[in-house]
Amino acid sequence: MKKICIFLFTFIFNSAAFAQTIKTGVLVIGGGAAGVAAGIQSARSNVKTIILEPGPWLGGSLTSAAMCVVDGNRNFPSGIWGEFRKRIKEYYKTTPGFDTTSNAVLRFEPAAGAAVLKKITDTAKNLTVHLNASFTGIKKDGTGYEVTAKINGENAIIKAQVVVDGTETGDVAAKLGVPFDVGFESEAQTGEKWAPKTALPIIQNITWIAILRDYGRAADRTIPKPEGYDEHLYTSLQSKNIKQTLESGRLPNDKFMLKVKGVNDYPVTIADFASASAKENAYQQARLKTLGLVYYLQTKLGYKNISLDNLEFASVDHLPxxxxxxxxxxxxxxxxxxxxxxxxPYSRSSKLYRTSIGIGDASPGQHLLPLGKAPETNYGAFPAYSISAGAAIVKDFDNFLVAEKAMSVTHLVNASTMYPSVQMTVGQGIGCIAAYCAFFKTTTKSIKLRLIQNEILSYHGYLMPFLDVKQNDPQFIAIQKIGVTGLLQGVQKPSGGSAPVFFLPDSAVKTAEIKPVLSEIYTRSFLWFNKTKPAEFFTIGNMLSFIEELNLRDAKTFRLQIQNDWKTKLHLNTAFDISRPITRREFAALADVYLKPFDRSIDLTGKLLN
Structure with a gap:
């Protein structure tokens, strides 16, 4: 009888410990800015997708970390990022004073951002979101992965064809054993003239942002004195214009995002992320530093009426x-x-802009403490740029993709790509790659980049950061496609600390700018150039002649067809005159339809494939 009882106990115990098994095409672990965009896009691309998010909200830096004053990518409403911007503006359309200008700096309450993302994900077919869910392990399973997780307090095994690491700290990749780089690379390692001569294991500080609320001039909302409070950490605030500092972080409904460089930054090393206990200790110290900043603001600078918003976050201290x-x-x-x-981007042997899956224009920032002991980089006029697919695909780990700060970029590039609005654009591209691999049952080694880029464009994403060609332009997609082939290159125009990139659609095309790439793509090009010898400026007649030569078209019939299609099919509002120089807009429209250079396959370095 005793043996039977032991057997029954063992059976019941093992049954209770048994985990449910879930199968999915794509699993996104981490619902931050990139992770949520990847999950939404993968589901919209008709693949069963799961997002596991350990916290109570989607959005990561944008919401749970309260980075809710967003200026990066504000000129580029790319795909899901553009959808998020639009919905935030609709959310606040009746709020007095809210700036609804199309490219205004986006300002929102973190809870509002989380609500918007929840609404988007709730309506996405093929998408399941598990909040307050954590992954506990990952291992290879054929061409896919087996992930162990806790969902609703229960053990679960998820078998996924593709896994995306959307965590803020690359936790999944670390668990899988992916090799990493940490800190500054040296100039010799990367060839970056901006890099230090010696590699440095210094990483950027974390910041525990505070969301404050003005409770009225008569109110006293002073918080308790934080543990270990040292007012000397905050004395630099006395030299700042506090009203201006608060105003820079103004949010709707009399709230403020408080983030002061060098004041509530907290220095960390990679050792602080080596274990859960080390991370928790660093996080606690960072929280106390920000609470100290709020306390100093109230007790030393007289802002007793401005305090932590006790309704924004359900945390004990009301911090994010x-x-x-x-x-x-x-x-x-x-x-x-x-x-x-x-x-x-255009003069390098590798043409990574051709492999774009997202864009960025966020000004790079470096938050490094202690001040004066870490190198500060002078980036000069920083251009808008494209983000390469290969930076999200981990070497030697098929069907495993990384986002956020785990992407394969240098320390100096990460200072811009880590920005949440940039990550939302690249996350959408990652979602397209993941969906492609799952849908076609293939691996990241065998992806067809042009098909993936076409999917991004079909969902209103950007591949090239052309400031002067908007999404409502009838040639937007054609110009994006021609731009990403390199046939017509973007032009940087430095202005202060940035260098916006322009397509210049109404400028005339010069023969010298298109001849090298036409010759690279079309082997018979040299015959046409030797025979025709076009002048400095390429004409409409030259373009039609080139198309006729490559496609063996009858000249008279084809030119009559183009004349008829000029304003209808091609949506060109200029006069049809074969003798005048062709504009970049006209060239893109004709090349996209009749030459189709975008259809030419490329590898992950941008090299053309036969």
Missing amino acids: YLPYIREVRRSKGVIKMVLDDIYT
Whole structure:
């Protein structure tokens, strides 16, 4: 009888410990800015998708970390990022004073951002979101992965064809054993003239942002004195214009985002992320530093009426659920983006702009403490740029993709790509890659980049950061496609600390700018150029002649067809005159329809494939 009882107990215990098994095409672990965009896009691309988010909200840095004053990518309403911007503006359309200008700096309450993302995900077919759910392990399972997790307090095993690490700190990649880079690479390692001569294991500080509320001039909402409070940490505030500092972080409904460089930053090292206990200790110290800042603001600078909003977050101290994390570790990807891929994308041997899955224009920032002991980089006029697919694909780990701060970029590039609005655009691209691999039952080694890029464009994403060609332009997609082939290159125009990129659609095309790429793509090009010898400016007649030569078209019939299609099919509002120089807009429209250079396959370095 005793043996039977032991057997029954063992059976019941093992049954209770048994985990449910869930199968999915794509699993996104971490619902931050990139993770949520990847999950939404994968589901919209008709693949069963799961998002596991350990916290109570989707959005990561944008919401749970309260980085809710967003200026990066404000000129580019790309795909899901553009949808998020639009819905935030609709949310606040009746709020007095809210700036609804199309490219205004986006300001929102974190809870509102989380609500908007929940509404988007709730209406996405094929998408399941599990909040307050954590992954506990991951291992390879054929061409896919087996992930162990806790969902609703129960053990679960998720078998996924593709896994996306959307965590803020690259936790999934670390668990899987992906090799990483940490801190500053040296100039010799990356070829970046901006890099230090010696590699430095310094990573950017974390910041525990505070969301404050003005409770009225007569109110006294002074918080308790924080543990370990040292007012000397905050004396630099006395030299700042506090009203201006608060105003820079103004949010709707008399609230403020408080983030002061060098004041509530908290220095960390990679050791602070080596274990759960080390991370928790660093996070607690960062929280106390920000609470000290609020206390100093109230007791030394006289702002007793401005205090933590006790309705925004359900945390005990009313601080955000997460710190704003800028950098931890960067995985070793199929390629590594360096600063030259941003400053001089067209002159490099690798043409990573051709492999774009997202764009960015966020000004790079470096938060490094202690001040004066870490190198500050002078980025100069920083250009808008494209983000390479290979930076999200981990080398030697098929069907495993990384986002956020785990992408394969240098320390100096990460200072911009880590920005949440940039991550939302790249997350959408990652979602397209993941969906492609799951849908076609293939691996990241065999992806067809042009099909993935076409999917991004079909969902209103950007591949090239052309400031002067908006999404409502009838040639937007054609110009994006021609731009990403390199046939017509963007032009950087430095202005202060930034260098916007322009397509210049109404400028005339010069023969010298298109001849090299036409010759690279079309082997018979040299015959046409030798025979025709076009002048300095390429004409409409030259373009039609080139198309006729490559496609063996009858000239008279084809020119009559183009004349008839000029304003209807091609949506060109200029006069049809074969003798005048062709504009970049006209060239893009004709090339996209009749030459189809975008259809030419490329590898992850941008090299054309036969």
